[in-house]
Amino acid sequence: MRALVADRSAPGGLRLGRAPDPDPAPHQALVRVEATSLNYGEVSNVLQEAADGDILGWDAAGVVERAAADGSGPAAGTRVVTLGPAGGWAELRAVDTALMGVVPDGADLGAISTIPVAGATALRALHRLGPILGRRVLVTGATGGTGRYAVQLARRGGAHVTASTGSPERHGDSLRALGAHDVVAEPLKVTEPVDGVVDLVGGRQLVDAYGRLAEGGTLVAVGHSAHEDETFPYGALYGDQGRHDRSMTTFFLLACAGLARDLTWLAQQVAAGELSPHISWRGGWDEAGEAVDALLGRRLHGKAVLDFT
Incomplete structure (x- = not known):
């Protein structure tokens, strides 16, 4: 062959x-x-x-x-x-x-x-945030393949979606067309606490995004394109002052059960023009x-x- x-x-x-x-x-x-x-x-x-x-x-x-x-x-x-x-x-x-x-x-x-890596990763990351209807979700590294799927799926799930990209002036229109309500240059530019984060960058952006989590919020660490250490400053993991019960999680896509169902559903959505x-x-x-x-x-x-x- x-x-x-x-x-x-x-x-x-x-x-x-x-x-x-x-x-x-x-x-x-x-x-x-x-x-x-x-x-x-x-x-x-x-x-x-x-x-x-x-x-x-x-x-x-x-x-x-x-x-x-x-x-x-x-x-x-x-x-x-x-x-x-x-x-x-x-x-x-x-x-x-x-x-x-x-x-x-x-x-x-x-x-x-x-679909397989980008779409299924975005879908499984959002599953880990729990119900997102009416919640605020931040997607970092939103211009990549996984990020764009995550923006679309989060919007379809009823979330208020903030997309983070290094160049909002260049990519803002396309991200808004996919469903982002807000587009920012970095997590520190997010003005309100968020209920969930799909982080596709790692490094400093992951640390900053974790700091934007509201009480009970979850960050899903997915990507590591920054190739940087995640170093949390002293006090970042305190649980007081509205920071109670925040969490961070990871997953490995190939270890997830039920992927055939996810891939079939995502293929239907792309084929129907519901996902770009x-x-x-x-x-x-x-x-x-x-x-x-x-x-x-x-x-x-x-x-x-x-x-x-």
Whole structure:
């Protein structure tokens, strides 16, 4: 099969080559991949540490070529969106049936391929905030793929949404179009306490965002793009003066149960136009190096999609 394989000598660290077909386990389906989306975390961390010849890729959408031998999951011929720790950047992918969702007929598989990490992470982060109807929610790093999904989903959940971005003048209009009520440059610019935070930056912004939590509020630490330590000043974790019962939590997406249901629902929403994938770069698999360079250079705000044709 054709695949994007790690190659430190190639542009962006990837080259289009050939690799053996995967051998699915009984609980896995074999999927013919039509599109994949790139995530900043996998190109800034995983790809940089990969050995030459590795096939990476968390997100992919395509068609089931062979159903799982144990009878679980969709039948052959079903259009699916898939998630996994690797293997998405290849023509064929062996996928756990618990990590694939069914895609509506006629949906753009490129748009659907943006869902697994970004969409499912945003959805699960908001679940951890509890009921958000009528609550105030802050999303930091809101211009990335996960951030844009989080803004939309929080607004659909009935929250008053504040989006934080380093460049409000550049991205404010697009974030408001997605559902943000307010757009600020950093958490310290938030004027009222918030009930929940989806933090996609880490470092100082996480510390500042935690300080904006109202009593009973929760911060979900999701992203770490700042590559900074989280250092809390003395007194930041006191529980008095309206700071009672605040909490902070983390989660690992691949350890979450029920992801097939989430992926199916998100695919339905994107296919129906209820959620925007906000694709900011799209090209063929032979252009992967260009997409990787743009992501690493922070020139993309949204999702990068590769169509495998």
